[in-house]
Amino acid sequence: MALLGECCSVALAEAGGSHSSHRAVYLQVPKTKTIDIEFSDVKFSVADGRKRCKDVLRGVSGRFLSGELTAIMGPSGAGKSSLLNVITGVQVSGVTGSVGGVSVAAAHRGASGFRKESCYIMQDDTLDPLFTVHEIMTMAADFKLGSSVSTKAKQLVVEDILETLGLSATRETRCCRLSGGQRKRLSIALELVDNPPVLFLDEPTTGLDSSASLQVVSTLKALARGGRTVVCTIHQPSATVFELFDHVHVIARGRTVYQGSALNVVPFLQTAGLPCPKYHNPADFLMDVATGELGDHNDELERHCGHKDWRGERPLVKDQSQEMTDKGTRKAMVLVRKPSEFDRFWVLLHRSMIQLYRDWTVTHLKLALHFVVGIIFGLYFADAGWDGSKTISNFGFFMCTCVYLCYTSMMPAVLRFPQEMSTLKKEQYNNWYQLRTYYIAFIVANIPVQMVFCTVFTSMAYFISSQVADWSRFVMFLSVCQLLSIMAESIGLLLGTTCNPVNGTFLGAILTAVCLLFAGFLVFLSHMPSYLAWAADLNWMRYALEGLSLAIYGYGREPLECPRTEIYCHFRVPATLLSEVGMRDGRYWVDVSALSAMIVVLRLASFVTLRRKVSCNTR
Ligand SMILES: Nc1ncnc2c1ncn2[C@@H]1O[C@H](COP(=O)(O)OP(=O)(O)OP(=O)(O)O)[C@@H](O)[C@H]1O
Numbered sequence: 001m002a003l004l005g006e007c008c009s010v011a012l013a014e015a016g017g018s019h020s021s022h023r024a025v026y027l028q029v030p031k032t033k034t035i036d037i038e039f040s041d042v043k044f045s046v047a048d049g050r051k052r053c054k055d056v057l058r059g060v061s062g063r064f065l066s067g068e069l070t071a072i073m074g075p076s077g078a079g080k081s082s083l084l085n086v087i088t089g090v091q092v093s094g095v096t097g098s099v100g101g102v103s104v105a106a107a108h109r110g111a112s113g114f115r116k117e118s119c120y121i122m123q124d125d126t127l128d129p130l131f132t133v134h135e136i137m138t139m140a141a142d143f144k145l146g147s148s149v150s151t152k153a154k155q156l157v158v159e160d161i162l163e164t165l166g167l168s169a170t171r172e173t174r175c176c177r178l179s180g181g182q183r184k185r186l187s188i189a190l191e192l193v194d195n196p197p198v199l200f201l202d203e204p205t206t207g208l209d210s211s212a213s214l215q216v217v218s219t220l221k222a223l224a225r226g227g228r229t230v231v232c233t234i235h236q237p238s239a240t241v242f243e244l245f246d247h248v249h250v251i252a253r254g255r256t257v258y259q260g261s262a263l264n265v266v267p268f269l270q271t272a273g274l275p276c277p278k279y280h281n282p283a284d285f286l287m288d289v290a291t292g293e294l295g296d297h298n299d300e301l302e303r304h305c306g307h308k309d310w311r312g313e314r315p316l317v318k319d320q321s322q323e324m325t326d327k328g329t330r331k332a333m334v335l336v337r338k339p340s341e342f343d344r345f346w347v348l349l350h351r352s353m354i355q356l357y358r359d360w361t362v363t364h365l366k367l368a369l370h371f372v373v374g375i376i377f378g379l380y381f382a383d384a385g386w387d388g389s390k391t392i393s394n395f396g397f398f399m400c401t402c403v404y405l406c407y408t409s410m411m412p413a414v415l416r417f418p419q420e421m422s423t424l425k426k427e428q429y430n431n432w433y434q435l436r437t438y439y440i441a442f443i444v445a446n447i448p449v450q451m452v453f454c455t456v457f458t459s460m461a462y463f464i465s466s467q468v469a470d471w472s473r474f475v476m477f478l479s480v481c482q483l484l485s486i487m488a489e490s491i492g493l494l495l496g497t498t499c500n501p502v503n504g505t506f507l508g509a510i511l512t513a514v515c516l517l518f519a520g521f522l523v524f525l526s527h528m529p530s531y532l533a534w535a536a537d538l539n540w541m542r543y544a545l546e547g548l549s550l551a552i553y554g555y556g557r558e559p560l561e562c563p564r565t566e567i568y569c570h571f572r573v574p575a576t577l578l579s580e581v582g583m584r585d586g587r588y589w590v591d592v593s594a595l596s597a598m599i600v601v602l603r604l605a606s607f608v609t610l611r612r613k614v615s616c617n618t619r
Contacts, residue, residue: 033197034066034227035114037087042097042104044082044254056082058254059097066197067315069217069224069244070231071262073283074251075291080233081123081202083251087231088120088200090429118198119191119430123206125183126422128351129176130358133167133186134158136175137193142347143432144194146339157193165189165219181212185219191430192223199223201232210238217241225315242283246315252290257301260310272297272304344433348441356449363449366408370457373404377457378464385467385552388560391571395581397465398548399521402484402541405454406512409485413492414504417610428614435614439607447486454478454485467552476551476588483595484544488512490602497609515541526582540598546583547591553577554588 040061048054056079064070072080085091087099095104100114128136141154149157162168165185170178178186184204191199204220205213217237221244224230237245242262250258258268265282269275269289274297276285289297356363377400384394417424428435458481462474491511495504516522518532519541528536536542553574562569571577578584 033117035117035197035229036066037064037100037114037198037229037231038062039087039099040097042083042086042095042099044079044086044091044095046094056254057086057095057251060251060254060256062249062256062259064229064231064249065247065314066227066229067224068229068246069221070229070247070249071237071242071245072231072233072249072251073235073237073287073290074257075287076235078251078290079254080251083249084120084200084202084231084233088118088429089115090120114198116431117196118200119196120200120426121187121191121202121204122422122426123202124422125187125426127175127178127183127186128355128423129174130355132172132174133162133178134171135354136186137162137171137189139347139351140190140193140432143339143344143427146343148339161189161192164222165192166215179212180207181209181215184208184212184216188216188219188223196430197227198229199231201230203233203235205234205237205241210241213237213241214244217244221246236287237283239281239283242281247311250286250290252292252298252301255298255302256305257290257298258286258305258310260305261312263312264310268304268310272300341434341437345437345441348433348438349445352441352445356445362412366453367456370408370453371460374457374460375464377401377404377461381461381465383466385462385465386561387466388562388569388572389566391553391560391574391577394465394467394552395521395549395577397461398545398552399516399519401458401461401481401548402519402544403512403516404457405481405485406488406515406541407509408453409450409488410492410495410508410512411505413489414496414508415501416493417496417613418501418504421613424614435611436607439610443603446489450485450489451482454482457481468557473551473557477548479592480544480547480551480595483547483592483599484540487540487544487595487599487602490599490606493606494602494609497606497613512541515539518542519545520581520583521545524581526580528582540595543591543594546586547588547595549578549581549583550586550588550591554586 042057042060043055044057045053045055060079060083072083074080082091086095086097086104089099092104097104131139137158138154141149141158145154145157159168162171165188167182167185167189170182175183175186188199188201188204199220201220204216208216217234220230220232224246234241242248245262248258248260248262248265249256258265260268262282265286266276269282269285274285274289274294276282288294289301292298377397381390381393381397381400384390384397424435424438427433427438455478458478462477467474467477492504492508495508498504499507518528518535518539520528520536525533525536525542525546557574559573560569560571562572575584578586
């Protein structure tokens with residue numbers, strides 16, 4: 001990698017800001033800091049499942065220059081995405097060689113400066129379907145430009161980028177309703193907000209028709225001409241699209257078989273004794289050769305492409321900032337200070353709140369279901385709260401409440417992070433925010449919602465089943481329910497970040513069933529074999545059940561009423577139940593503390609596993 005010029009901006013130099021903490025953002029594609037990326041002898045191997053090594057990249061070298069639009073091409077499985085992943089630092093294990101003048105390992109530790117300034121638009125780039133184009137762009141501007149830039153200036157940046165990428169007409173359209181080409185352009189637009197000097201794109205034209213592909217690649221070319229280094233992988237481009245590329249790097253079976261200008265492909269193949277038929281798309285012919293359809297010429301091509309530099313003239317880069325000054329246009333330059341994590345926390349919180357509000361399946365539907373199920377529970381256990389002859393049924397009500405809260409909190413949580421993983425990976429790679437900021441914002445936004453669901457269900461079930469009308473007991477009961485549902489959600493988050501969603505939901509269901517077994521309901525704590533008592537001590541459901549029982553029957557509750565028809569009312573005195581089920585010596589505060597401690601441990605553990613999952617390779 002080489003810095004070709006200290007042309008970041010005059011304003012930057014005047015401000016005395018370092019490149020890492022300040023960046024100049026123009027309201028139109030500017031000439032920015034220019035970065036060339038050089039990589040040499042890059043090798044990447046993976047275990048192929050039979051304890052043997054498969055060489056995916058076998059010593060690939062090359063240079064991607066600023067101002068140029070580069071395509072990495074090759075047959076399917078040749079190693080295009082792998083090369084991009086190695087250069088961007090997404091793939092580190094099993095890789096040797098150097099990128100940006102330093103070894104791959106050192107580059108991963110942060111020695112390669114271009115990575116901090118580059119953005120990577122992945123193939124399966126997901127855009128939140130709940131937001132409009134304008135909203136999602138505004139959020140990107142808030143993340144990247146922070147509060148040092150006024151809202152008005154941010155809006156100008158957003159409008160300008162939308163205009164440049166031909167998205168102004170869709171500004172009020174929700175992302176889920178955009179066409180494939182518009183989605184790709186929006187993914188690019190999001191990353192342009194803070195004007196990155198390097199853009200990597202994995203197959204930006206996949207799934208697009210020829211005119212949309214042409215639009216996307218033309219956009220990329222315009223961005224490259226603004227001084228950026230733009231590199232993308234691409235499959236079989238049309239002749240028109242192919243000609244737009246300034247530089248093409250072709251890989252076949254992990255080796256470079258051509259690197260040079262798109263216009264030099266035909267003369268190159270001619271030199272290698274492979275004349276391209278007249279009226280044939282050179283890109284198609286090149287792919288036919290690389291796939292071996294015309295015989296195995298890869299060794300020959302590899303030799304020939306090393307003999308001569310097939311690269312074309314370096315294109316002239318447009319200095320648009322200068323252009324703007326010359327024309328005296330309204331376009332202004334904004335000096336950006338890197339936003340604080342605190343600023344980003346508020347943006348994340350705001351985003352989570354909108355998501356919760358707009359996704360009616362997450363909030364409205366669940367709220368309605370908790371309300372209805374709470375009523376059903378209450379009716380099913382009607383009178384169990386005051387009637388001494390139904391005390392065992394009431395104990396069953398506590399157990400059913402625990403199981404219901406566990407399942408309804410745990411299962412959605414298992415799917416929560418896997419659903420957001422691709423967005424999270426992209427935003428993490430592109431330095432939108434730190435993972436801990438995201439995690440804290442998630443907790444702060446989510447816990448109150450969880451508490452509201454739990455309160456709705458518990459209140460309905462509590463009062464309809466005629467539990468004791470004592471506010472302090474109700475608060476104690478509700479607090480345990482809240483802790484249990486947050487606890488179950490924590491387990492779900494941990495499972496979602498350690499296993500895949502299918503295994504996670506299966507394990508969650510099994511875990512809840514085992515906890516039910518050791519909770520002290522099916523086998524009372526007093527009847528449990530002593531050598532298995534430890535299992536109950538580790539069981540969050542046991543603490544919840546005990547907490548609920550003590551909240552209702554502990555602390556000197558008056559004897560219950562019994563119907564006249566009952567000749568013998570065994571559980572009339574509440575303490576009798578507590579003694580029989582082995583909870584007489586239980587302490588409410590111990591149960592609450594145990595649940596709280598487990599929540600803290602599990603939330604920390606899920607953060608660690610989430611970080612591992614986000615930072616692990618794309619595969
Ligand atoms: N982390 C990995 N573990 C195992 N195999 C891998 C890994 N990364 C790449 N490969 C293998 O390396 C080969 C090249 O994969 P890569 O995705 O780079 O190809 P590609 O040229 O981008 O293909 P396509 O155009 O079909 O996307 C494939 O056979 C793939 O299975």
